[in-house]
Amino acid sequence: MLAKIILSIFMVCVVSANESLLVTKVPGNVLGIKTTSKAWMSANFVSIKTYPMVSIKTNDLKANRLNFEGGTKNIQVKALYDGKNIAFLLKWRDSTKNIADRLSTDSFEDGFGIEMPDKLDVMPYVDFGDRKNGVIYFMAKAGLDLPLQSNDSVLFGQNETKQTDNAINVTEEGYRFFGFRTFRRINLQNSDTTMDLRYKNGYWLGSISKQIVDKFSNLNSGAFIVSFSIYDGQKAQRGRLRNLSAWIVVKLEGMDTGEQLAEKMNEKIAGDTTNGEKIALKNCSICHRYKQVTRAPKYMAPDLSFIGGYGNLEYLKESILNPNMVQVEDFTKTAHPNFSWSETNEEGKEISIMPSFDWMSKGKIDDLLAFLQTLK
Numbered sequence: 040m041l042a043k044i045i046l047s048i049f050m051v052c053v054v055s056a057n058e059s060l061l062v063t064k065v066p067g068n069v070l071g072i073k074t075t076s077k078a079w080m081s082a083n084f085v086s087i088k089t090y091p092m093v094s095i096k097t098n099d100l101k102a103n104r105l106n107f108e109g110g111t112k113n114i115q116v117k118a119l120y121d122g123k124n125i126a127f128l129l130k131w132r133d134s135t136k137n138i139a140d141r142l143s144t145d146s147f148e149d150g151f152g153i154e155m156p157d158k159l160d161v162m163p164y165v166d167f168g169d170r171k172n173g174v175i176y177f178m179a180k181a182g183l184d185l186p187l188q189s190n191d192s193v194l195f196g197q198n199e200t201k202q203t204d205n206a207i208n209v210t211e212e213g214y215r216f217f218g219f220r221t222f223r224r225i226n227l228q229n230s231d232t233t234m235d236l237r238y239k240n241g242y243w244l245g246s247i248s249k250q251i252v253d254k255f256s257n258l259n260s261g262a263f264i265v266s267f268s269i270y271d272g273q274k275a276q277r278g279r280l281r282n283l284s285a286w287i288v289v290k291l292e293g294m295d296t297g298e299q300l301a302e303k304m305n306e307k308i309a310g311d312t313t314n315g316e317k318i319a320l321k322n323c324s325i326c327h328r329y330k331q332v333t334r335a336p337k338y339m340a341p342d343l344s345f346i347g348g349y350g351n352l353e354y355l356k357e358s359i360l361n362p363n364m365v366q367v368e369d370f371t372k373t374a375h376p377n378f379s380w381s382e383t384n385e386e387g388k389e390i391s392i393m394p395s396f397d398w399m400s401k402g403k404i405d406d407l408l409a410f411l412q413t414l415k
C-alpha cells in the first residue's frame with residue numbers, strides 16, 4: 040500500500056511555464072476517446088498551474104472579486120497522440136459541482152477550455168489572442184441537467200449538446216478569436232473534435248480529442264503551444280474570468296523538431312527581484328495595480344497581480360519594450376472615456392498609452408522581469 044502511494048506521488052511531475060508537456064505516442068486511434076478511456080493509463084499526469092485572469096475588470100464587481108480571491112489552482116494534465124490525432128485529459132479539484140441552470144441568470148457552470156494558436160511559430164496574447172495572431176478556443180461546460188428541448192441550442196447558442204453517461208450534458212463550443220471582442224464561432228458539428236466532462240469524488244475530468252491537422256489549426260510539428268483554462272461556476276467564473284495557464288510547450292514524443300520553440304518559450308531570466316520591485320514601484324505603479332500596490336486608479340491599466348503566472352517571459356519583455364506589439368483590448372474610448380488604454384496617433388494608428396521602457400539598461404529590465412515573474 041505504502042509503496043503504491045509513494046509511486047503515485049512520483050508519477051505526478053510538475054510542468055511550469057519553463058518546461059514542456061510530453062505527449063505519449065500510442066498505437067490505435069485516440070480520436071473520440073472519453074475521460075473514462077483505458078488508453079489514458081499509458082500516460083502520466085503532469086501538474087500545470089493556472090492563475091485567475093485579472094488583467095481586465097468586468098462590469099460584475101462581485102465576480103471580479105471572487106475570481107481574484109480564488110487564487111492559483113492546479114490542473115493535472117496528460118496527453119496522447121496516435122500520429123494523426125491528439126487528445127488531452129484534464130483533472131482538477133472542485134468541491135462544488137455547478138451545472139448550468141437555464142431558469143436562473145445568476146448561475147454559472149463549471150468547465151474547461153483549451154487554447155491554441157491557429158498557426159505555428161507565433162505566440163498570440165494568451166487571453167484569447169490579439170489582432171495580429173489568432174487563437175482557436177475549445178470549451179466544454181457542464182450543461183443543462185434538464186431534458187433538452189429542441190430550441191435549446193438556439194436559446195443558448197450551443198454548437199452541440201449531448202447527454203453523457205453520467206447525466207451531464209456537455210456543452211461544447213469552439214471559436215476563433217482575434218482578441219476577446221473579435222471572434223467567430225466554429226461549427227463543431229462538422230468537425231472531428233470531441234469533448235467529454237465528468238464529475239467524480241470532488242474532481243472534474245475533462246477531455247478533448249482532435250485531429251493534429253484540421254481546417255482550424257495545424258499542430259503538425261514536434262512542438263506547439265497550448266494554454267488551459269478552468270471555470271468554477273460557484274465563483275461566477277465565465278468568459279474572461281477564469282483560471283488560465285501560461286502558454287505551455289507541448290512536445291510530441293518521438294519527433295525531434297520544434298526544439299527551437301521549446302528553448303525560446305522556456306527561456307529563464309536571472310535578475311534581482313528586490314531591485315525589480317523598486318523599479319516597478321517607481322515606473323509602473325502609477326498606472327498598474329498589483330498585489331498590495333493599489334495606488335493607481337482602478338481601471339487605468341491591466342491589473343498585474345498574476346501576470347507572472349499566465350504571462351510568458353517573452354510576452355512580458357515585449358510588453359515593456361514594445362507596448363504597441365500586443366495591446367490588451369477592452370478599455371476603449373467608447374467604453375471607458377476616462378480610462379482608454381489606447382489612443383490614436385498623428386498617423387491615425389491606435390497606439391498603447393503605455394510608454395516604452397526601452398531606454399532602461401538591460402540589467403534593470405532583467406530585474407524588472409524577474410520581479411514581474413514573481414507576481415502570481
Ligand code: HEC
Pocket residue numbers: 094318319322323324325326327339340341342343346350355358359362363365366367368379380381391392393394396407411
Ligand atoms: C501610462 C500608464 C502606464 C505605465 C506608466 C505603465 N503601463 Fe503597462 N500598460 C498600460 C496600459 C494602458 C496597458 C494595456 C494596453 C497595452 O497592452 O499596451 C498596459 C499593459 C501592460 C502589460 C500587459 C498586461 C497584460 O495583462 O497582458 C504589462 C505586462 C505591463 N503593462 C507592464 C508594465 C510595466 C512593468 C511598467 C513599468 C515599467 C508599466 N507597464 C508601465 C499602461 C501603463
